[in-house]
Amino acid sequence: MPEREILDLDVLFVGAGPASLAGAIHLKRLFNESGCEASVAVLEKASEVGAHSLSGAIFDPRSLIELFPDYKDRNIPFEAEVKEEHMYYLMKGKKLPFPYVPPSMRHHGCYVTSIGKFTRWLGDRAEEEGVDIFCGFSGTDFVYDGDEVIGVKTGDRGIDKDGERKPHFEPGADIHAKVVVLGEGTRGSLTKKLIQKFNLMENCNPQVWAIGVKELWQMPSGTVTPGYVAHTMGFPLGHDIFGGAFIYGMQNDILDLGLVVGLDYQNPGVDAQHELQRLKTHPWIRSLLADGEIIAYGAKSLPEGGWYSLPKLTVGGAMLIGDSAGFLNGQRLKGIHLAMKSGMLAAETISEAFAADDFSAASLASFTDKVNSSWLKNELWKVRNFHQGFDRGLLGGLINSGLGLFTGGRGWGIKDRLPSHHGHELMQKGTAEDRYADLEFDGKYLFDKVTDVYYSATAHEEDQIPHLHVHDMDICITKCTEEYGNPCEKFCPADVYEMVQDSDGKRLQINFSNCVHCKTCDIMDPYQIIDWVPPEGGDGPGWVNL
Template sequence: MEHNDIVSTDVLIVGGGASGLATAIHLADILEGSNCKILLIEKGNSIGSHILSGAVIKADIFRDLLPDIDFSSIPLNAKVIQDKTVYLTENGSFKLPFHPPYMNNMDNYTASLGQICKFLATVAKDKGVEIYTGFSVDEILYKDGKVCGAKTKDTGIDHHGAKLENFQAGTQIEAKVTVFAEGSRGYLTQKLINKFKLDEGKNKQVYSLGVKELWSVTDGSIKAGEVYHTMGYPLSVDEFGGGFIYGLNDNKVAIGLVVGLDYKDPTFDIHGAFQVWKQNPFVSKILKGGKMIEFGAKTLPEGGYFSLPKLYVDNALIVGDGAGFITMPALKGVHLAIKSGMLAGVAIADALEKNDTSAKQLSEYEKLINSSLIKDEMYPVRNFRAGFNNGLFRGALNFSTQLLTSGAGLFGKLQTHEDRDATIKLKDYDKLFFKERFEKRLEFDKVLTFDKATDVYFSKASHDEEQLVHLQIDNPASYKEVNIKLYGAPCVAFCPAEVYELHTDKSGHQELRIHAENCVHCKTCDIKSPNGAISWVVPNGGNGPDYDNM
C-alpha cells in the first residue's frame, strides 16, 4: 500500500551549495536560541559531490558569514600572488601589460568550492541545521496556489515508469518558507519562475559552459597562487569565452575553458575546444609530465543584473546561481551566492518573527539585495554580456562605452536572447564547422588530451539503471525532423560527457541514443537544444558526478 510520509519544518532549503548553506548558517545565527527548525536537502551523494567552480574567491565574504570562526580554518587553497591575462594564438601567446577592467584577482584565494561547502556543512550542523544528502526533490508543493514546501522524488521505478517491488513514494516536506538554492538552471527554480512568470519583463538568462580538469603537475611547473586567464585561441571572434589556469598548493593546478552558449555553429564542441586549448604551448608546458586527476563541467548564468528574475513569491525565495548572481567579466559568483543566502536569512528571520511569510513581507529580500554589494557589483556591468551578442569587436566597443557611462553604454538597456536561438541550421552556416577548423588537433593522446568518455570516468558519474531516463526528448517526431535533419543533433557536440549519440543504421535511418549514465548534470542540453527539444529533470538522489575537489 502506497503512502506519503509528511515532514514539517519552519524553513526548507533545496540545495547544499554555497548559497543554501549560507542561508542556513546565517538564519541559524540570527535565530539562535529559538525553536526554529531548518532543514536542508541536497541531491548529491554528499555535500560537495555536485559542486564545481574555478575557483578564485573573494574570501572576505567568509568573515561576514562566519564571524565566530577562525579565518585560517576555512579550507581555502592559495592566496593569489600573480594574476595575468594572456592572449593565445594557435602556437603562441603574449601576456597583456594591463588587467582588463574588473579582472583583478590580487588578494583573492584559489579554492575547491566543494571542499568549502563540506566545511560550511559542518558549521551548519553544529548550529543545529538538519542536512540530508542523496535526496532529489522534484516537485513543489502548493496550498491555495501558494508554495507550501516540496516533495522528494519517488524511487523504485523502472526505466518505463513502472513501479518495482521496492517502490517508495517521496516524502512531502511542508515548510513555512522554502528556499530554492539549486544552482545554475535549477529544476524546481525554473518551474517556479515559469509558474509565476518571475522573469516577465526581464532579459533572457544566457549561459556559458565551463569544462574543467584538475591536474597534479611536476614541481616548479606553476606556483601556488599563480593565476592566468586566457583570451583568443581556440575561440573565434564570434565565440565568447576564455580559459583559466589556477596554481594550487601541493603541485596541483585547476584548468578550464568557459564558452558562451550563444555560439552559432551547430557542431561546436566545447569539450573538444578545451582539448585543443591545452595544446597551446603556454598551457601544455605547465601540464607536461603531469597527470589529470579529476574532471567536471557546469553551466554559469551570465545574463547579469537585467536577467535577474523576481526573487520572491509567497513563502519562497530564490538564492545563488539559480537567481543568476554572477558578475561579468570577472566571472565571480561565489561571494555573491553567499551574500544572497545571508540576506535571505535576514528576510526569513524577520518574516518568521512577524508570522508573515507573504510575498509582500518577503519582498524585503529583494530590497536587501538592491542595497547590498550584489547590486553594487552587478549594476555597473549590467550590459556587459549583452554587448557581446554580435561578436568580439562590437562587444569590446560596447564595453568601452559602458566604462565611460557607468554601465549604460550608448544604447541603454541591451537585450539578450535564448542561447538556443543563436544556433544556425547546418545549411545556413557559411563558415567551417568545428571538426574542419581543428581536424588536426582532435586526436586525443590520453596524456595531455582526452576524449569525453575518459574525462567522464574522472568525474565518477553514475546513475541508477532502474529509473526513468532523466534526459527527455519532448517531441521525438519533431526532434527527428528539426534537431536531427536541420541541425545535425547539436547535443552530440555540445554535451561534454558523451551522453548523446546519433546512430545511423545501414539503411541510413538516424536516431538519437541517450547514455544518461554519463551525465554530469551541467544542463547544457536543457539550455542549448534548438526548440527546447530536450528537458533535463532530476534523477534519483545520489546520482550524477561525485566530485572531490572541484
C-alpha cells in the same frame, strides 16, 4: 504499500551550495538571536555535500567575512591566496600579455579555491549551527496551497526504467515548509518550474548562459605554485564565441585548467569539451601540463546574463538565490560571494517573515528591496551590460566593458540597458561546421568525452527512467538533423546524447548515466524540448575537489 513520508519543517533550502549553506547558517543564527525555534534544513541531491559542486574558482571572501569575521583563523580549505596573475591573448602558437588589466579584473585578496572542498567545509559549519542537511534526496516538485508554495516533494526511489516499482521501492517525501528557498544552482529544475508558473522573467532580459568545462591535472612534485592565476582570451574560441580559459595553481601540485564557452554561439558544431582539448594543443598549455596526469573532469553551466536577467526573486512561500536566480558577475568571473550574500539576504527576509508570521508574496518581496540596497546590486549594476557587449564579438565586448568602467556600466558608454537574446535562438541553421577535424585524442593528453567522463566519477542507477526528458524524439531525427545537425551530441560535455543507426533507422540514444548535471542540454537545445529532471537521489558526479 509504503506511504509518502511527510515532514513538517519551517525553512527548507534546496541545493547545498554556498548560497543555501551561507543562508542557512545566517538564518539559524538570526533565529537564535530572536529566540525563534524554527527548524532550518537543506536538501541536496548529491550523495554528500560538495559532490556536485564545481567552479573555477577564484573566491572573493567578502561575504565570508560577513558570515565568519574570524575566517582567517578557521582553517578554511582554500588552495592559496592569489599570488601572481596573468592575462593573455592567445593565438594559435603564441601568447601575448594584455597591456592593461583593469582593477575590476584583478584578484588581489581573493583565493584560489576548490568549491567542492569549500562547500564541504561550509556544510560542516551549518550542521554545527543546527541545520539539518539531507543528502541523497532530489526535489522534484512543489507542494502548493493555492498559489503559495508550502513545500517540496522529493523523488521516489526504486522505480525501474519502465516506470514499475522495484522490490525496494521507497516513495518520496513531502517536506512542508513555511518558506522554500531555491539554491539549486544554474537552471535548477524546480526553479525552472517556478519561473514558468509565475512568469518570473517578465520584463527581464532573457538569461544567457555559458558552460564551464575543466580538468584537474596532477603535476610533478614542486612544479605548481598554489595561487598562480592566468586567464586567456582568443584561441581556441576566436572572436565570435564568448569565453576564455583559466589556469589556477592548487595545493599538492594540482593544476586546474578550464574553459568557459558562452552558450550563445552561432555554429551548432561548437563543443565545449572539444574546445578544451583544442586549448591543450596550444604550445604554452602543453608546456604547463608536461609530465602531468589528468585526475578529474567536470562541467557546469553558469548564468552570465547579469543584473537585467535576474528574475523576480520571490513568490508566496518561495524565493530564488545564488545561481538559480543568476547572481554572478561575468566580468569578474565570480559568483560564489554573490551567491552567499543572496542567501544571507534571503535569511534576513525570512527571519523578519517569521517575526511577522507572514510568508506571503508581499512579505517575502522585501528580499528584492534588500538586494537593491546592498552591495550585491552595486557590484552587479556596474557590469549590467557586460555580457550583452559580446553580441558584437570579443572586440565589441572589450570595448563595451572598457567604456562601462568609466560610465558606471552603461552600454556602449551611453545606454542604460542593452537587450540580450536567448542563446539557443542564436544558433544558425545549416551552418554546422566541424572545428575539431584535426584533434587527435590519444587518451593520455587529449581526451574524447567518454574518457573525460570517467574522470568525473559519475554514476547513476541504470535501471531507472532516464532523467533527461526529450518531449518529441521525432524532431531529433527529422528537423534537427536537417537544420542543426543534432547539436545535442556537441553541446553535451558528457556524451549523453548519441544519434545511433540501428535496424529501425536512426534514433537518439540517451546515455543518461554519463550526465554530469550541468543542464546545458536544457538550456541550449534549439527546440527547447529537453527537460532535465533530477535522477534518483545520490546519483550523479562524485566530485571531490572541483
